[in-house]
Amino acid sequence: MVGKALRAALRALGRHATSLPGKVALRLSPGLISKSLSGLPEGVVFVTGTNGKTTTTSVLTALLRAQGLRVLTNASGSNMRQGIATEILNRSTLGGRLDADIAVLEVDEAVAATLAPEVHPRLAIVLNVHRDQLDRYGEVDTTAGLLAKVAAATTGPVIFDIDERSVAGIAAGLPSEQAVFFRSRTIPAAPPDADEISDAPTGGPVPQAAPVVQLLSHRDEQAVFRLGEQQVTVPLHLQASYQVADATAAVAALYELLGDRVDTEGMSRALAQVHPAFGRGEAFSVSGGTIYVVLVKNPHSFNTVLRQRDYDVTQVMLAMNSEYADGRDISWIWDVHMDAFRPAGVSVSSGGRSYDVALRLYYDDIPLGRVVPDLEAGVRAFAHGLSADHPGIIFCNYTSMLAIRPVLQRLAAVQGGPDEH
């Protein structure tokens, strides 16, 4: 194991939000993660899949904390081994013991496949397999194979969305008592899109099992869940259907972990605190009106937002980069059903791939106002042209979102000030 003095030094470093301490610690003690986690009395939960890991992990963490458990979790963006090791260092005593009862870890698909056989999670949530950064992982089938390994290495229940075709094949490969389903759709599913079909070559038929946890209704920010036999009414401020699915996955995990011991008051308190994060529909008030920012990192997440009509898409800006963190391949924009934008057009296309997006719209006969490659100038142009009757929506991918945020914060601050114009 790592020596006490070094551990203290690494912990001090770890507070500065870097994965360096984890990297150093793993070099010194390659088994650090499994050794540390094996001491947790309530075990380890893995959250994995292409979309929704961060939301699901944070909701489940909040739910478990409200039940009085001490939860070790990793911040979004540290879902590789080094990041997880860093979190472990931060939460361990000088003696090397973890100050936690249970771990809820968001784990990258490729990392999860090798880490699960070492850690033996007691429960796993396998969200979905979609085309995301194929340039990094190769093929969707490969990713599905990785997630099947995670499921096989899990000692207890593996939780799936019963309506998520892309993971149905993985669920079908498990013993029936181990595959546990939830349902968050309160209306019948729309027919699958072409992108879902080609996304899900490994997807099996719709499972025959009954969902253990089900969202019965969700309106006016009130959700009614069925947990086993009982019904629970709780606040739920998330709007986008994919986030509601993530929250339902977390509730299902809570129910599988605690069964009828779930304190529904605590559950209600925890869910009341869950709000959409930046890039997941966060709203900004600027002088021209309101701007929502929605992160769309692959055709599936983008098409889901468009199909579910989560937003009133009449004033739209598209902001697309193709940095490494976005996935270098921008081809996926052609698999997005942009025809949703045809009636009102797109106001601004911005970012390092703004002209690729412009061509995408041109070849699909969708009107486009302006191309402004610079993201700050693009946001300003969009905010300036906003009309107050409808909110503006910026659909952006990861690095363009990072560039847009400070600009919107400044514009919103000006709006809040006394001498706006």
Added chain:
Amino acid sequence: MSTERELHILHLYPVEMSTYGDTGNILALVSRARAHGFVPRVDRLTADCTELPEQVDVVVGGGGQDSGQLRIEAALGRLADRFRALTEDGAPMLLICGMYQLFGNSYVTGEGTTMRGIGVLDVDTKAGVGRRSDDICVDSPEFGRLLGYENHSGITVLGEGTPALGTVVYGSGNGSEDGTEGARFHNLIGTYIHGPILPKNPAVTDWLIRTAAQRRYGVLPDPVPVPEYTEGARAQAWEQLVRAHPEFRMNRH
């Protein structure tokens, strides 16, 4: 002669084989066919089709996963003679990635499975070690500079007498040591370039349309200006390539 001159675009196996935005190629062909004064019609070939549509003017097939290729191997095999006849007859075809491989003699996957191609193109492909996923830039004697993205593990060897589509400026292309990318045979183009290829490389799109028009109607339509965003998209693709690969020197070519 009818005033409505149709051009029939045949999309090969869109369900199994359109992984990397290849549907964009269809949108570009439809748009450019219209711009050249034709009425475009798109037919989709599915795995249960045992015949080709009556009129086929342009053929387009995209990339897929190994599993998708396996699912259409037999379906494509049944139509091998029809595609060979179309090729000999001068029909223009654009075959990308997985479909390029399957129009060749054979494709050996990473797991060692051998898929039989239809042998219209004299090329052979084997999965190499690792996956090549990166920007690609190719200089073609017919079409000039081509820009896009490649994502494949295939190493394709051209048969003697089968010329390449072009020479790799940056990227892997056919993946063999000779620095070639793609293949040409009659009016057939095989290539690893997606991104998708046609919207950003209208020289290829317009060649497909003009070649089809000449074959079907015996006239070569006049050139039509390309969409105004084309140059911007090509410039951004080049800029991204150079910035992501500082080791790549622009003065190499």
